[in-house]
Amino acid sequence: PPMQSCLLILYIKKFHLITLSFPKESREGFVHVNILFPALSSVSVCVRVQWDPEWNEVSTIFSYAAPVFTNEFQLRGQADMQGQILLALIIHGKHLPYKASFPNDGAWHHICVTWQRSNSHWAIYVDGDKKDTGTGTDTSRDIYGNGILILGQDQDSFGGNFTEPFFGNITDLNVWNTSLETRHVLALNACSPITQETLFSWNLDLLRIHPLVKEIQGHTVKFY
DSSP: OHHHHHHHHHHHHOTTOEEEEEOTTOSOOOEEEOOOOOOBSEEEEEEEEEEOTTOOSOEEEEEEEETTEEEEEEEEEEEOTTSEEEEEEEETTEEOOSOEEEEOSSOEEEEEEEEETTTTEEEEEETTEEEEEEOOSOOSSOBOSSOEEEESOEEEETTEEEESOOOEEEEEEEEESSOOOHHHHHHHHTTOOOOSOOSEEOOGGGEEEOTTSEEEESSOOOOO
16 A cells, blocks of 8 residues: 555655554553644644554644643544544634544554644644634643653643553654645655644654553554
């Protein structure tokens, strides 16, 4: 499949491209991204995920919590009865609708989310396609800085009290302090480089990985 070929290209270009596997045997696995976040008037987060098709509870792909507000920026998903994974953003504590989707097929999928304060515009892209978009989030402030970004868990308190875990595999997480355009997302989905400078680029040296989360070389993990 195209995504498998794309991941192979990434693996060849970036020897450090390792997949993180969040097991269903425990709900405690998480990954802490160890960088200092500034206040963000715009943000984009892109990641490749392989969802465990046997898990249908609400799952947190990433959660960003600030010292003064825990539900600051979050991406979550849930399986529906029609064989789809539905995605929803939380921005400044506002839970946006579960609408953007991809098949619950155990395959790899590329997800990008964007937000900008200036017009409160947000978007969710899946495999290069804009699946959901809207406005109406709080434009009175930036996303708070000095927060904690966690993969695989919702933070019910700052950096802890984890709930709604993700089960499956994650790789190639990147964060920008700009709102990417559709052309950028299309390039990233195809494993092509873009010129926008990252706030965080996938690098295991900058991750604190819970022992339950397994590091897997390459791109060959399959559930099906």
